[in-house]
Amino acid sequence: MNKIKCRALLGFYENELTNNLLYFWKDACLDKEYGGYLNCYDNMGKQLVSYDKYTWSMGRFVWMWSKLAMMKGKTFNQSQKNEFLALAKNGRDFLMQHCLMGKNDWRCVFLMERDGTPKKVEGWDVLDMSVYADCFVVAGIGKYAEAANDRKAYAFAKQLFLSLINRIESGSFHTLPYPLSPRFRAHGIPMILTNVIKELHGASEKMDLGFIPTLLTHLKQYSDDILG
Incomplete structure (x- = not known):
């Protein structure tokens, strides 16, 4: 070319x-009233069809705004990057306040009401429906911690990551609404964890060098699992 x-x-x-x-x-x-994001629009982007807030989607948005705030090159000026970082912080604050099952229960709820109240998905009786929600929160909050040099956000992402790894290794997690057959292992689990580790690694390089060997050990474990 x-x-x-x-x-x-x-x-x-x-x-x-x-x-x-x-x-x-x-x-x-941007949800200016309750914090977090409203992103359940129709395909044309003309109508907000729900005020529900999916935890995994909130995490993705935090990651996106944080990544944009860190972009190099001439596409965005510093004023725009500051705006992106402020948008990321809005989601960071909402998730850190509302996404966990309880104060000392480091599992993420799957779905929340607009104000952050945990909400069950119709037809299912568990709040922590999918471990993938936890993955996106770690990636998003971890990326924000790196972008903003936010140690509190990093500590949150790290603690959630450790809980996530413990649940994965003990088999005590859900992948609803797509339950995993006991006869199979999900390729998506090690795949997404390699990405989660990459995002947390960036923040660890700035704030927690001692944790990097642990991250690299898990990265090798899940990479080897993918490659067979």
Whole structure:
């Protein structure tokens, strides 16, 4: 591909990112009343169809805004990056206040009411429906900790990660609403954990060098599991 085509593609994707995707979401997602994000829109982005807040989705949004705040290059200026970091903090605060099952119960609820009250999904009787929700919270809060040099956020992400690993290794976790047959192991578990570890590693490099060997040990374990 020649340089002219590369520049054209770069311009296309920068325009899509800044003038379409971010133009919509940075205003539409923020819940100014209760914190966190409102992102259950219809496919056209014209109508908010639910005030429910899915924990995994909140974690993804925190990661996204944090990543954008750390972007290098000329696409975003410092003022825009500061705005992204403020948006990330909004989700960070909401999750750290509401996403856990209890004060000392380091499991994430799957779904919350708009105000953060845990909510059961219709047809299911457990609040911690999916360990994947925990994974996205660790990744999101960990990325925010790295972007903002936030030690409190890092401590939260680390504690949740340790709980997550313990539950994975003991087999005491759910993957609802897609239950895993006892005859199989989920490829998605080691796959997502390699990514979670990568995100937490970035924050650990800044704030907790002593934890890196533990992360690398788990990374090798789950990478080997994927590669067989």
